[in-house]
Amino acid sequence: MLEGFRERKLDVTVALQELSDIAGELGAKSLKERLDRDLVKKMEEDRFHLVVVGEFNHGKSSFVNALLGEAVLPVGVTPTTAAIHHLKYAETPESTVVYTSGKRESLPFGDARKFAVGGEHSQDDVDYLEVGYPAALLKERILLVDTPGVNDLSLQRADITYSYIPRADAVLFLLDAGQILKESERTFLQEKLLKASRDKIVFVITKWDILNEDERKEALGYARTQLAHLVKDPVVFPISAETALEGNMAQSGMPELLAHLTTFLAEERGRILLDNALGEGLNVAALLAKGVDAHRRSLAMKTEELERRIKVLETDLQGAAGTIEQRRMRIREEITGIKVGAQKNLERFVEETIRQLPNVIDSAKRDDLRKFLPAFLQDTFRQWAEAEGKEIGGQLETLAEKTIALIKEDANDATRNVAETLGYEVKKLDVQMDTFRYDAGVAAVLLVGIGTAVAGSLMAGAMIALLGAPALALFVRDRMDAEYKKQAKEQAPDVIRSAAKHVGPKVDAMIEDFAKKLDVWVVTAGEELYREVLEVLNAARDVRRKGTKDDVTLKADVEAQQARLTKATSRVVELRAKLEVPKVNVRVAEARG
Numbered sequence: 001m002l003e004g005f006r007e008r009k010l011d012v013t014v015a016l017q018e019l020s021d022i023a024g025e026l027g028a029k030s031l032k033e034r035l036d037r038d039l040v041k042k043m044e045e046d047r048f049h050l051v052v053v054g055e056f057n058h059g060k061s062s063f064v065n066a067l068l069g070e071a072v073l074p075v076g077v078t079p080t081t082a083a084i085h086h087l088k089y090a091e092t093p094e095s096t097v098v099y100t101s102g103k104r105e106s107l108p109f110g111d112a113r114k115f116a117v118g119g120e121h122s123q124d125d126v127d128y129l130e131v132g133y134p135a136a137l138l139k140e141r142i143l144l145v146d147t148p149g150v151n152d153l154s155l156q157r158a159d160i161t162y163s164y165i166p167r168a169d170a171v172l173f174l175l176d177a178g179q180i181l182k183e184s185e186r187t188f189l190q191e192k193l194l195k196a197s198r199d200k201i202v203f204v205i206t207k208w209d210i211l212n213e214d215e216r217k218e219a220l221g222y223a224r225t226q227l228a229h230l231v232k233d234p235v236v237f238p239i240s241a242e243t244a245l246e247g248n249m250a251q252s253g254m255p256e257l258l259a260h261l262t263t264f265l266a267e268e269r270g271r272i273l274l275d276n277a278l279g280e281g282l283n284v285a286a287l288l289a290k291g292v293d294a295h296r297r298s299l300a301m302k303t304e305e306l307e308r309r310i311k312v313l314e315t316d317l318q319g320a321a322g323t324i325e326q327r328r329m330r331i332r333e334e335i336t337g338i339k340v341g342a343q344k345n346l347e348r349f350v351e352e353t354i355r356q357l358p359n360v361i362d363s364a365k366r367d368d369l370r371k372f373l374p375a376f377l378q379d380t381f382r383q384w385a386e387a388e389g390k391e392i393g394g395q396l397e398t399l400a401e402k403t404i405a406l407i408k409e410d411a412n413d414a415t416r417n418v419a420e421t422l423g424y425e426v427k428k429l430d431v432q433m434d435t436f437r438y439d440a441g442v443a444a445v446l447l448v449g450i451g452t453a454v455a456g457s458l459m460a461g462a463m464i465a466l467l468g469a470p471a472l473a474l475f476v477r478d479r480m481d482a483e484y485k486k487q488a489k490e491q492a493p494d495v496i497r498s499a500a501k502h503v504g505p506k507v508d509a510m511i512e513d514f515a516k517k518l519d520v521w522v523v524t525a526g527e528e529l530y531r532e533v534l535e536v537l538n539a540a541r542d543v544r545r546k547g548t549k550d551d552v553t554l555k556a557d558v559e560a561q562q563a564r565l566t567k568a569t570s571r572v573v574e575l576r577a578k579l580e581v582p583k584v585n586v587r588v589a590e591a592r593g
Helices: 003-024 030-044 058-070 109-116 158-167 183-200 213-228 239-244 252-296 302-364 364-420 434-468 470-474 479-546 551-578
Strands: 048-053 084-087 096-100 105-106 126-133 142-146 170-176 201-206 235-236
Touching: 003 030, 003 252, 003 551, 030 252, 030 479, 048 158, 048 252, 058 084, 058 142, 058 170, 058 201, 058 239, 058 252, 084 479, 105 109, 105 142, 109 126, 170 183, 170 252, 183 201, 183 252, 201 213, 201 252, 213 235, 235 252, 252 302, 252 364, 252 479, 302 364, 364 470, 364 479
Parallel strands: 048 142, 048 170, 084 126, 170 201, 201 235
Antiparallel strands: 084 142, 096 105, 096 126
8 A cells, every 4th residue: 555655656746846847947946946845855755653652561662663573672661761762764773862952962773772761861851762773664654653651641741642643644552451441541532632633543452462362352342342432433453562573473463453554544644645735736836827928928028128027026026025024013913912812811820720729728638638639730730721722723723814815815916916017817816825724723732731741740740749748747637637738728839830930931932833834924925926927037038138049949938838837737636636535444453363
């Protein structure tokens, strides 16, 4: 299946490269750069992302090793010391430490195992460990992300749950054959994973070899029934990594899993990748058509007239730049308002939570307080983050929609101005930009993770430390209750405020990142038509000045460009139509004896 996808991907790349060549011949340098950088190169470099998620001691490292075909990762690493691993294809084994600062440091491959269990590198400063290995699966341009196992998935690092998973093409969610679908796993699926990744989760039951034939039937039936409450038609594969690593692949369940993954990636995720590229190719082709027409009309003009019209368009471009700057200022104003509103909402939430805490603490029994107060604070923060994330996501989406509508109006004005300057019939240029709906949604999903991240690292740890102070054992029980609750009332507000100080900058950064994307698009889309037509006319003028071609040859060149563009556009349309393929049949793997 992936071989078929690679062939289709090559066809799409060739079609986009043809548009790039036409843009180069036409003199449309900006469009050529855009095609080469944003489409052709991206197509060549893009990888499928597989993310492996599971609780500690579910055989995750053994499973990843089975996927790779041999023991590459260390087994039995403790959850507190493990690092995220990015596994990609390399001709020879290699490893690189990638820090949160962006710094990359080469690491001898033999030391990669030692790195996973600690050492001279500070885990807090490390973003991930990149491992290159000559595994057959990775050669299919697959990036395998192995996330650290934890004792409770609710404590999973937020950047894994809210950054890696939304970008994944498939998520392999590991369940232990000895205890399928624990309550913590069920909660994690319901509250976090299913919201963003329902259509790309593959459930893997590990340690299948520990069960006998009757137990396997019972376990698989239980898994099907329980998962069906959460996911319609769950995809479940029982796997024995140990059996696979011992060389008995046929009885391990791995061939069935790999067959499903390759089909899913090629037909589902691959189709989306190719469709997006071809859609953008059609947008570029529409711009190139206007460039060809501008070139054709320039041939009917005298040199002086061509110079005059170029100056008119340059003046129009300057005017467009002023309009674009107004659009950008409007975006900045609205983004500032969104950030200020988010900060005020955070401040109100903190003060309201602190105001309610004394009643919560007084009404709780001491043992319950010790056990549940950190979880209560964490859950309270999470609920706020989810609600705030949805609100901010909606505001960003509305801003993007308004901006897109305005830029479409600007593009139509530009089309009319260009048409009037060059003397041809006005025809609207359809500016298409629908990815900001996705980006706004991502911003909301990412924001949901803030509360959990801060609560997990600050609230839970700090509250457990504060409320479990050994000094409290000096008091009799009644007084102990009073002192314990007193400390909780005194210390909890500080913990909440400390957490909020970490949340505020994260919210600002997410909003700012979205604003930068929108700003870049506004500048590009707003100037694109003017810039392309001017580049084409300037190229035509330069050819005329050189005098290397007569009028007959120049006209023949334009018609040849038109014919190539028509053929290339038809090819893009044809390839896009062929992508309308039926969805992969979702099935549940049968248990192996």
